[in-house]
Amino acid sequence: MLDGxxxxxxxxxxxxxxxILYCIAHGLVTLAAGPALALDDVKLNVVTQxxxxxxxxxxxxxxEWLLILVQQFVGPTLASFVITKYxxxxxxxxxxFLAAKEAxxxxxxxxxTALSLSLCFQVGWNYHQAFTHSAALVxxxxxxxxxxxxxxxxxxxxxFAILGLAIGAGLLAKYSFAAALALALVAAATNAETxxxxxxxxxxxxxxxxxxxxxxxxxxxxxxxxxxxxxxxERLQGHEASYWGRIAKGVPxxxxxxxxxxxxxxxxxxxxxxxxxxxxxALPPGAALARRATIIxxxxxxxxxxxxxxxxxxxxxxxxxxxxxxxxFAGELMALSGEARERRIVVFxxxxxxxxxxxIRIAExxxxxxxxxxxxxxxxxxxxxxxxxxxxxxxxxxxxxxxDTTAGNLRRLYPHARMLSAHMPFYxxxxxxxxxxxxxxxxxxxxxxxxxHILEAIKSAHVIDVDAEWARVMRGEARRRTRWTxxxxxxxxxxxxxxxxxxxxxx
Numbered sequence: 001m002l003d004g005x006x007x008x009x010x011x012x013x014x015x016x017x018x019x020i021l022y023c024i025a026h027g028l029v030t031l032a033a034g035p036a037l038a039l040d041d042v043k044l045n046v047v048t049q050x051x052x053x054x055x056x057x058x059x060x061x062x063x064e065w066l067l068i069l070v071q072q073f074v075g076p077t078l079a080s081f082v083i084t085k086y087x088x089x090x091x092x093x094x095x096x097f098l099a100a101k102e103a104x105x106x107x108x109x110x111x112x113t114a115l116s117l118s119l120c121f122q123v124g125w126n127y128h129q130a131f132t133h134s135a136a137l138v139x140x141x142x143x144x145x146x147x148x149x150x151x152x153x154x155x156x157x158x159x160f161a162i163l164g165l166a167i168g169a170g171l172l173a174k175y176s177f178a179a180a181l182a183l184a185l186v187a188a189a190t191n192a193e194t195x196x197x198x199x200x201x202x203x204x205x206x207x208x209x210x211x212x213x214x215x216x217x218x219x220x221x222x223x224x225x226x227x228x229x230x231x232x233x234e235r236l237q238g239h240e241a242s243y244w245g246r247i248a249k250g251v252p253x254x255x256x257x258x259x260x261x262x263x264x265x266x267x268x269x270x271x272x273x274x275x276x277x278x279x280x281x282a283l284p285p286g287a288a289l290a291r292r293a294t295i296i297x298x299x300x301x302x303x304x305x306x307x308x309x310x311x312x313x314x315x316x317x318x319x320x321x322x323x324x325x326x327x328x329f330a331g332e333l334m335a336l337s338g339e340a341r342e343r344r345i346v347v348f349x350x351x352x353x354x355x356x357x358x359x360i361r362i363a364e365x366x367x368x369x370x371x372x373x374x375x376x377x378x379x380x381x382x383x384x385x386x387x388x389x390x391x392x393x394x395x396x397x398x399x400x401x402x403x404d405t406t407a408g409n410l411r412r413l414y415p416h417a418r419m420l421s422a423h424m425p426f427y428x429x430x431x432x433x434x435x436x437x438x439x440x441x442x443x444x445x446x447x448x449x450x451x452x453h454i455l456e457a458i459k460s461a462h463v464i465d466v467d468a469e470w471a472r473v474m475r476g477e478a479r480r481r482t483r484w485t486x487x488x489x490x491x492x493x494x495x496x497x498x499x500x501x502x503x504x505x506x507x
Contacts, residue, residue, distance in 0.1 A: 112347065
């Protein structure tokens with residue numbers, strides 16, 4: 001029966017359809033928790049009020065661009081984030097299938113490789129809970145490997161152009177894509193056959209296409225280079241001042257990132273292949289390239305920590321670095337003699353983990369609270385905040401949230417208003433002329449208290465408080481309440497000019 005489902009004629013369309021069904025199921029669970037936004041979604045809901053070539057110093061804009069497109073149809077809602085993330089996940093499944101088909105030459109094992117994405121914690125669980133820009137990284141790394149493996153087979157000029165497109169798309173998705181690209185090229189350079197196939201004058205076509213794709217964003221990066229460099233250094237090195245302090249934190253994190261990514265694949269592969277898995281065997285060229293890239297990728301994070309003092313190594317960084325391990329493990333299992341048995345073990349392991357993750361997510365919605373969520377801000381009662389602003393007669397103008405969480409959810413509630421976050425000085429929404437209505441809103445339950453000089457300045461402003469009870473009771477707690485303060489800024493014009501970022505005629 002299984003071989004019938006995983007037929008030799010399985011296509012990318014079949015993978016796409018299966019991925020869409022998987023995404024619909026998880027999307028419905030996300031939407032069942034309620035309409036509120038949480039985590040990084042709130043920041044992106046603020047910056048996507050306008051199309052720009054760049055938004056944040058830490059991430060490129062591909063996710064924001066697709067989100068803006070989706071929001072033209074469904075508005076700046078939770079649904080827009082669900083749709084955007086699952087478009088990327090569907091694309092990831094398709095490109096993994098295509099890349100594995102190139103690497104392994106077997107459609108059934110290519111389909112299993114796409115299915116095995118669910119074994120990775122960062123995809124099978126964290127993708128649904130927290131990902132934004134990393135959601136765009138997964139399909140672009142898969143796209144890179146498909147383009148690279150296809151190039152090894154065809155060596156056509158067109159495929160060098162496709163490789164350039166993959167490079168451009170990946171660097172627009174997340175800057176850590178550069179690590180995936182570097183490892184793939186280093187692995188290719190270690191073998192004479194792959195070296196001859198890739199490192200040819202035609203590679204200049206790839207570089208040219210990548211530059212064309214990247215140029216608008218690069219022009220933005222050039223103007224922001226100081227801020228970008230400072231942020232990158234802080235993000236990668238962490239806040240630890242001494243080199244040895246960063247090493248002490250970074251090395252264990254680097255090893256844990258590799259272990260947490262690879263452990264599920266290794267356990268399933270061992271269950272399927274047993275001791276035979278440890279034999280160094282000849283693999284198809286694509287799978288052999290993936291093996292070399294994985295081995296280099298395991299060594300790269302701790303080596304980077306030692307050389308550059310990178311103390312802030314996160315688990316999700318392994319997505320870019322160890323992604324080719326999926327093709328390697330599939331190639332090893334395919335090479336074993338009892339191939340049908342190995343396929344069954346992989347399928348049932350993947351389906352079992354998928355069912356477990358889905359069940360836990362349903363439990364999280366049905367019984368919210370620790371340990372599955374701590375702040376649980378997706379259940380915060382933002383509707384009460386809208387009722388208060390409606391009572392004040394607010395329809396259009398500028399709303400300034402002191403916390404990103406408040407600002408992002410206010411945009412969901414007032415899609416046509418101008419929205420700002422006091423903690424995001426790098427982004428100012430268009431519009432906003434002196435004299436426009438502006439409200440400053442904060443909650444000490446959701447974030448820190450505003451600075452004393454702001455509180456002093458708004459004493460003369462019209463201020464109201466909103467105290468709202470949460471509709472859901474968090475497990476093991478009394479019913480939560482959240483209090484917001486709303487200040488109408490016309491009574492504090494000097495502060496309004498600064499907080500509301502007004503210009504003489506709007507912008």
